[in-house]
Amino acid sequence: MEWIANPDIWLSLVTLTALEIVLGIDNLVFIAILADRLPEARRPAARRVGLALALVTRLALLLVITWIIGLTKPLFTLLGEEFSWRDLILIAGGLFLIAKGTSEMHAKIEGAVGAAEQRPAAKSALFAAVVLQIAVMDIVFSIDSVITAVGMARHVEVMAAAIVLAVLVMLLAANPVSDFVNRHPTVKMLALSFLLLIGVTLVADGLGFHIPKGYIYFAVGYAIFVEALNLWARRARGAG
Numbered sequence: 001m002e003w004i005a006n007p008d009i010w011l012s013l014v015t016l017t018a019l020e021i022v023l024g025i026d027n028l029v030f031i032a033i034l035a036d037r038l039p040e041a042r043r044p045a046a047r048r049v050g051l052a053l054a055l056v057t058r059l060a061l062l063l064v065i066t067w068i069i070g071l072t073k074p075l076f077t078l079l080g081e082e083f084s085w086r087d088l089i090l091i092a093g094g095l096f097l098i099a100k101g102t103s104e105m106h107a108k109i110e111g112a113v114g115a116a117e118q119r120p121a122a123k124s125a126l127f128a129a130v131v132l133q134i135a136v137m138d139i140v141f142s143i144d145s146v147i148t149a150v151g152m153a154r155h156v157e158v159m160a161a162a163i164v165l166a167v168l169v170m171l172l173a174a175n176p177v178s179d180f181v182n183r184h185p186t187v188k189m190l191a192l193s194f195l196l197l198i199g200v201t202l203v204a205d206g207l208g209f210h211i212p213k214g215y216i217y218f219a220v221g222y223a224i225f226v227e228a229l230n231l232w233a234r235r236a237r238g239a240g
Contacts, residue, residue, distance in 0.1 A: 013158050013165075020166035022217070026198045027054055027141045028170050029191050030097070032178040033104055034130045036188075042127055047174040050134040055167040057138045061146045062159055086143060087206040093140030094202030100133070101195040108188065140202070190227055194220050 031050040035043040074082040146159075181188050197220070201211050 009155065009158055013162055016158065016162035017165045017169075020162050021169055022213075024054070024141070024166055024170050025217075026194070027138065028174060028177060029181075029194055030100075030137055030141075031134055031174065032181055033100075033188075033191060033195065034133055035178060036182055038127060038130060043178065044175055046127065046130055046134075047178060048171065049131055050138070051167055051171050051174060053131070053135050054138045054142065054170075055164065057135075057142045058146055058163045058167070059160060061142055062156065062163065081208050083206075087208070089140055089143060089206075090202045091206035093137060094199045094204075094206060096137070096140075097195050097199030097202065101192050101199060104195075105189065105192050108185070108192070184231065186230070187227060190223055193223075 028051075031047055035046040035050070038046055072084050072086050075084050075088070077083070146163075181191050197216060201213075201216055204211055
């Protein structure tokens with residue numbers, strides 16, 4: 001219990017928790033987009049299940065740290081570039097995000113929801129499909145998250161506590177963020193664009209072209225700032 005009195009460990013916990021929250025933003029956006037395909041009454045349940053899966057996945061991967069680190073070892077070489085399991089997972093996850101973001105944009109623009117999705121049996125199948133997609137992407141997002149945690153903290157207890165705190169924060173923010181995104185169509189398109197950007201980043205990272213996350217979040221932050229000004233301007237015109 002000596003770690004309780006160690007300020008370095010507390011600083012590490014705070015820093016790692018903040019970083020895990022930032023790294024979890026893309027996961028939160030993905031869950032919000034997918035949950036929007038469900039009936040409104042089932043969306044909160046899908047978000048909670050999605051974030052619970054994210055927590056379980058991260059903690060499970062944390063328990064097999066040696067295996068996680070092994071994922072970064074070269075598996076084969078192609079055209080002079082070494083590829084590991086981590087690279088292949090990132091590429092597959094990135095391609096999935098690009099495909100999913102594109103299909104969701106198409107559905108949003110076309111406004112097409114199949115009549116079959118309105119039947120009770122279809123709704124149950126849709127819920128299961130949403131949860132399955134969330135679970136798959138949780139694995140992709142969790143790998144980098146856990147590797148980052150391992151690199152920043154020496155104590156497994158600190159890593160686990162940071163992950164739990166970050167997921168709890170995301171759980172509290174899930175419904176307000178999702179409701180806000182769904183109330184504003186332009187914000188939702190911005191969120192889908194964010195998913196496409198993250199997908200491209202994952203593919204590039206898997207191919208050996210590392211794009212610093214700071215650049216990505218700055219671009220997203222600037223876009224959100226501009227959209228906030230647009231929302232404020234529209235509200236001002238409506239009030240006037």
